[in-house]
Amino acid sequence: MTTPAVHKPKLGISACLLGAEVRFNGGHKESQLCTRALTEYFEFVPACPEVAIGMGIPREPIRLVGDAQHPQALGSVNRELNVTQALADYGVQMATELDDISGYIFMQKSPSCGLERVKVYRENGAPVDGGGRGIYAQAFCARHPNLPVEEDGRLNDPVLRENFITRVFAYAAWHQLLNAGLTRRSLTEFHSRYKYQLMANNPVQYKALGKLLGTMGRSDPNDIATQYFSDLMSALKKCATRRTHTNVLQHLTGYLKQTIDAADKQEIQQLITQYHQGIVPLIVPLTLLKHHFRQHPDPYVALQVYMQPHPENLSLRNAL
Structure with a gap:
């Protein structure tokens, strides 16, 4: 059975899932599904929004605070650190640049890249029920509403x-x-x-x-x-x-x-x-x-x- 050939599709992916040591603690979250099973069939285009906006490696972790629908990405120690707009702007930028991808695999639970149930905290430190979506992922997906997107953990x-x-x-x-x-x-x-x-x-x-x-x-x-x-x-x-x-x-x-x-x-x-x-x-x-x-x-x-x-x-x- 053959269907019309489709070229090797491009997939956007959180860089840490490919083994890049770009996480806040200098580590990675390599997904063997991506690096071993899928890499032969897809061309991966990695991105780490937190590194891209100038945050170092290692760096102070950020977390989402406030309204679950419109949270702020703040430093977990230094509350004066606010990278919400920078992450959103980078999401818009990448949505424009990556106009030839056919899907995106995001890092789960990430305050920048998570697609759902990312922890959001109230001002008093209590978690918001249900959580929210990462700032970068939200901005990116809003501009590609039909794009297939998934989190690494759900792909198991x-x-x-x-x-x-x-x-x-x-x-x-x-x-x-x-x-x-x-x-x-x-x-x-x-x-x-x-x-x-x-x-x-x-x-x-x-x-x-x-x-x-x-x-x-x-x-x-x-x-x-x-x-x-x-x-x-x-x-x-x-x-x-x-x-x-x-x-x-x-x-x-x-x-x-x-x-x-x-x-x-x-x-x-x-x-x-x-x-x-x-x-x-x-x-x-x-x-x-x-x-x-x-x-x-x-x-x-x-x-x-x-x-x-x-x-x-x-x-x-x-x-x-």
Whole structure:
């Protein structure tokens, strides 16, 4: 199964996750997932906002203080140290410079880079319930609302990891489509390729996107492209479940009903049932389906992103 080739996507990443000794204490937080498993398939663009704005190594740690929605980044010892605006400005700067990335992996819990549940303290020192978002991450993400972003710790979850990387390749494929020049036909074909991936992630949104394309008519596809892409990335952000994957596997099996015998059909159904029950991972029924589609190719199935949404050697579906 092959889908249109996507160049090696660029990912922004917190520099400490690549092993750079840029943390406040002069250490790093190397992520072996990033430095060993992902580095072959992505071009990383590292950044450390705290170093970039002139804070030294080592340095006084900062923390978020005040309103969780609009906290200040202050020195944990010297409260006169306020780097809020500097971090926000650097976030805006990097959002402009990194206009060709397809995703970003942020350092969790960081007052500059954390995406969620970063500790925020009241003026009296008590923590705010729920926490907030790092200053740099907030400024950066506000300017790239559709960009796939994730924290390093959450990528240890196989479902979240597979979802994030699926979105990264979708983001890269979309921008490749735009760079080639968007046409009504290319937009329709792009949506067609994502049919079963969208059915796995968000069946309701798949139908809504189809209706949106139906409004295009003979008008300029660029008129709906921004809305389509925003809705697409939102739909893909919802993690697929065993139930929705099972539904897609059953749909795909339908393309084989005229070409394989009863015994093969029974074997496929048995594996799909075992997957649905949590006995085997997704890769098991999917591998058998791919085997049959190699024997009995179907041009529509061959174009489906769902069959291989990311490099096979990443083995992301082995743990789903």
